[in-house]
Amino acid sequence: MTKKMLLTALLAGSFGISMAQSVPTVTENASTVAVSSIPAETNEQTSFYERIPLVNDVIGFAKQHLSIRYRSGGTTRSGFDCSGFTRFCYKHFGVSLPHSSAAQGNVGHSVDKEEAQPGDLILFKGHSSAGSRIGHVGMITEVVGNRIKFIHSAWNGGVRYDYLHADYYQRRFVSIRRVTTLLASR
Structure with missing residues (x-):
């Protein structure tokens, strides 16, 4: 204790x-x-x-998989896409997530950016910041003040860390989903 x-x-x-x-x-x-x-x-x-x-x-x-390459449709240590990575990490702890970033945007419940916590999913638009469709997902690892750090599998670098305050991610930010409640029910 x-x-x-x-x-x-x-x-x-x-x-x-x-x-x-x-x-x-x-x-x-x-x-x-x-x-x-x-x-x-x-x-x-x-x-x-x-x-x-x-x-x-x-x-x-999730951190144990840093630098594993990006692989479209990937769900294993030989390569992950973004939703395959978050799905893989949560599945290891008994939580089943769908294998699509858009579908993961419907799991759990929405929380405000100011209420973000480690373990929450962070969702982004796809390649076009002008669109509205969810096309990328990561897992929040740290929240310090208004800075949100997340781990994800990016097409240009594989599993890595990034920050929401970076212009690229700010323009594409959609929402945060709390799925940690699913951990408690396992």
Whole structure:
């Protein structure tokens, strides 16, 4: 339990998690770990904190695949396309995502950019910033202030990190989807 508390505290600090209401505190009570100081109506936030170690595992697993080449339609370590990569990472933890970035844009629920958390899917328009169709997906790995870092399989570099604040991604940004609730139900 102490390890879980330390990991939670470390991740909360390193991801710059802040809440307008109150700062959650982790307390150890016998054999359970509880998150206090979070109003009852924010049950999703409570369950997010309970999922932090599992979200960290998914992100850690994704990081193990950095530099694997891009492959159209790819779903294995021999090469991934963007949705094949996010699908592969979540499937390893028992969560089934569709193999299409547009279809992954319908999984979970939408969250505002300001509410983004590690583990969320980040969706973009395809090659044309003028279109409206989702054509690319990645997984958020870090949120510090208003900077969102994500891992994805890009056609020009394979599995790599990028930041939402880069002009290319800002122009193509569509939405963020919270799928970490699916981790809790596994």
